[in-house]
Amino acid sequence: MATMPPLLVLLWVISGIVQLSVLFLVFAKHHFRALPLFTIYVAFNLCQAAFLLFVYTHFGFLSPAARQMYWISEPLALTAQALAATELLYLLFRHYPGIWALTWRLVAAASTIVIAYAAASARTQPTWSLLIANRGYHLTFAVALVCSLLLVRSYAIPVDPVYKALLGGFCVFSCTVVAANTLLEVLFLSRFPKSGEIWNYIEMVVFIGVQMAWAAALRHPVAADYKPALFPPSTYERMSPEVNSRLRALNDVLSKFLRLQVLRP
Amino acid sequence: MTATLVIFFSIAAVLLLLLVWSLRAPGKSSGAKFDLASLEESGRRHATYFALIRQASSPADMEFLARRGSRQIAVRVRRERRRVALVYLSQLRDDFKRLLRLARAVAALSPAVGSRQELERLWLSWQFSCRYHLIRAGIYNGLLPIPQLGSLSHVVSQLAVQMENSMKELGERAAMAVRMASTLDGNGVDVA
Numbered sequence: 440m441a442t443m444p445p446l447l448v449l450l451w452v453i454s455g456i457v458q459l460s461v462l463f464l465v466f467a468k469h470h471f472r473a474l475p476l477f478t479i480y481v482a483f484n485l486c487q488a489a490f491l492l493f494v495y496t497h498f499g500f501l502s503p504a505a506r507q508m509y510w511i512s513e514p515l516a517l518t519a520q521a522l523a524a525t526e527l528l529y530l531l532f533r534h535y536p537g538i539w540a541l542t543w544r545l546v547a548a549a550s551t552i553v554i555a556y557a558a559a560s561a562r563t564q565p566t567w568s569l570l571i572a573n574r575g576y577h578l579t580f581a582v583a584l585v586c587s588l589l590l591v592r593s594y595a596i597p598v599d600p601v602y603k604a605l606l607g608g609f610c611v612f613s614c615t616v617v618a619a620n621t622l623l624e625v626l627f628l629s630r631f632p633k634s635g636e637i638w639n640y641i642e643m644v645v646f647i648g649v650q651m652a653w654a655a656a657l658r659h660p661v662a663a664d665y666k667p668a669l670f671p672p673s674t675y676e677r678m679s680p681e682v683n684s685r686l687r688a689l690n691d692v693l694s695k696f697l698r699l700q701v702l703r704p
Numbered sequence: 705m706t707a708t709l710v711i712f713f714s715i716a717a718v719l720l721l722l723l724v725w726s727l728r729a730p731g732k733s734s735g736a737k738f739d740l741a742s743l744e745e746s747g748r749r750h751a752t753y754f755a756l757i758r759q760a761s762s763p764a765d766m767e768f769l770a771r772r773g774s775r776q777i778a779v780r781v782r783r784e785r786r787r788v789a790l791v792y793l794s795q796l797r798d799d800f801k802r803l804l805r806l807a808r809a810v811a812a813l814s815p816a817v818g819s820r821q822e823l824e825r826l827w828l829s830w831q832f833s834c835r836y837h838l839i840r841a842g843i844y845n846g847l848l849p850i851p852q853l854g855s856l857s858h859v860v861s862q863l864a865v866q867m868e869n870s871m872k873e874l875g876e877r878a879a880m881a882v883r884m885a886s887t888l889d890g891n892g893v894d895v896a
Contacts, residue, residue: 537817544819574712581719588726594812603727610723614716621712667813675814679821682807686828689800693835 443500444636450643451488457650458485464657470601473530473661477605480523487512510569517576524580524609527602528587534666535596537675542590546583553579567624574620577613584610597665604656608649615645789843793836800832 443451462481465471471478490512491505498504532539557575561568584606591598619641626634807825811817 535812537814538812541817541819541822578715581716585719585722585726588723592726594808596812598727607723607727611720614719614723618713618716621709625706625709669815670810670813672815675810675817678810679807679818682803682810683821683824683828685803686800686807686825686832689796689803690828690832690835692796693832693839697835697839 443495447636447639447643450640450647451492454643454647454650455485455488457647457654458488460654461650461657464654468657468660470657470661474523474526476519476526477523480519483516483519487516513573517573520609521580524584524606527606527609528584531587531591531596531598531602535594536669538590538594538596542587545586545590549582549586550579553582570620570624574617577616577620581610581613581617584613599661601656601659601661604652608653612645612649616642786843790840793840793843797832797836800829804829 458481462478462485465474465478465481491509494505494508498508528542529539532542554575557572557578561571561575564571588606588610590596619638622641623634623638626637631637804825811822
């Protein structure tokens with residue numbers, strides 16, 4: 440820990456306290472029943488912090504061994520994050536099977552594009568491949584989350600404020616990682632002093648902010664589950680094409696409106 | 705390198721903006737239940753007022769005013785006509801939005817939805833929005849003349865009748881489906 444800057448140590452301590460508060464609230468307010476994977480994610484984050492503390496104490500903060508250990512533990516944390524977010528999305532969509540299926544298709548399509556791009560750019564810069572892969576993961580994660588939330592808004596699916604805070608926190612943190620990783624690459628290549636520290640500070644400060652927002656949200660219980668009554672499958676099959684044809688007709692009115700105006704001398 | 709920074713910072717910023725927009729409560733829709741009251745609305749569609757709008761924008765009136773009335777009155781009438789055209793446009797948009805709400809409510813409460821239908825609706829919404837804003841901006845700024853609505857009369861009056869009937873029918877059908885599903889499920893849906 441001797442090589443770790445004092446400000447970063449302070450941020451680590453604060454982060455540890457806030458994460459413990461989140462874990463405490465998850466259990467105290469019985470959120471763990473509805474959110475088992477999220478509970479595992481929070482607990483895993485704390486375990487990862489403890490593991491890295493041990494590694495930094497024994498090998499030094501800037502040692503190659505510490506870096507290697509960090510990157511070994513990171514995929515596990517990212518997997519836990521993806522599972523926790525999927526669990527939250529499932530809770531939002533579980534009573535809306537049609538929209539849930541649509542969301543999966545959209546998320547799969549968006550993720551494929553982003554992953555393909557991330558893989559291609561990681562291959563072109565082998566020295567930065569881990570950082571680029573990490574950025575690619577967070578970019579995919581954020582894009583998938585935003586796509587899902589856009590569908591939630593579009594179809595007016597009710598979302599409890601607790602879930603909103605949790606999903607928002609995940610997305611804010613992932614966007615920060617995307618920006619921070621890019622900044623680190625640029626600063627390092629332009630030989631900017633202490634670029635690694637800046638990267639650490641940005642990620643830690645945002646991570647603490649997200650954890651604090653989560654702690655504030657998790658103080659409240661999740662509202663009672665609302666299960667809407669579904670239509671029979673034939674309703675959509677009959678009504679959707681009809682509504683679309685009406686929408687097309689209204690569109691045609693505007694189109695003719697516009698064409699007449701443009702053609703007028 | 706700077707380009708990479710700009711690109712990724714922009715992507716992150718756009719994603720954050722979309723996140724804020726998607727999480728912002730859109731009026732009452734963030735409430736715990738669907739508002740299905742609009743499915744049963746059977747009020748007149750705005751497209752049915754087309755005949756009145758056509759009458760209000762008759763070019764003969766303008767010619768008469770230009771000949772006999774003062775310049776001031778002609779200007780005022782032109783301004784009023786513009787206002788009427790804009791109001792009519794926005795009412796058409798309301799009709800469009802009501803149909804969209806209906807379609808989305810039906811999709812949300814269906815066990816399976818078709819990607820093609822949903823994508824088509826997205827495309828139609830985008831098209832409608834572009835055209836609406838283009839026409840509105842044109843009329844508002846006086847860049848486009850108030851259209852000869854008479855030429856559209858046939859199309860719109862036909863559509864108006866269809867809209868009036870189909871909206872009513874669709875709304876009734878959706879409401880009936882809600883009631884049937886509620887009975888089968890034993891779970892009430894708020895249609896208030």
